[in-house]
Amino acid sequence: MKIATWNVNSLTARLQHVLDWLIANPVDLLCLQELKMTDDKFPLEVLKSAGYEAAVFGQKTYNGVALLSLHPMQDVHRNIGGFADEHSRVIAATVDAPGGPLRVVNGYFVNGQAPGSDKFAYKMRWLDALRDWLRAELAAHPRLVLLGDFNITPEDRDSFDPVGLKETIHHTTEERQHFQALLDLGLVDSFRLFDQPEKSFSWWDYRMLGYQKNRGLRIDHILVSEPLVAEVQACTIDRVPRKWEKPSDHAPVVLELRR
């Protein structure tokens, strides 16, 4: 069972990349962020031809998330429960995985622009609401995966310049406390269950030759609930599509589960 997350920065612009990547990496479940399209524009039929059924929560111009699955999905939920969000940022579903039903929560977390800004305050409120809702989700679904673009570097080693970027967006103490609060619910950062290369990142700025210089951040994460930890076989970042022409600024992250 393989589960991947990928912020594609417009599915319109990146559909061919997604299809090409799925042919090379036929994961059971692909969780997308930043579709930047409404539901009626979503390429359902093309993806169905590729073998994937989809659950979509789109939005015009910004945001938008989707689940692409080889297996049936049930109980699809859009948005954070109990939080009136104007943005389409969360879609969850229960997937009929070979190893048993799996609750998957796919999020495009708020960027937050800069500490002190209105957008940062929204990020904090959003993370509060996510934590509160996830507590209930975990109680109802012990086998749960939370993944997506968190827009948070959990630790200094997840940034190319933790000193120069100290307490700037993606690096603030408040954001990292929120990440820790998610772990405290009983979630584990699957990437850190394994030895990983130093300077492992999942996002690189388009500007200033960010990718070529590996000036990146690890902000795309796959968290698993405690009952799943023993089933995790690998978690890797696939940098290959970041090298393609007109790439997304994010790379896919892939989780491998036993069975």
Add this chain to the structure above:
DNA sequence: ATGGTGGCGACGCCA
């Protein structure tokens, strides 16, 4: 070097 790249949708917003 005080910018820079990219997507969207119509010159600015967002990342």
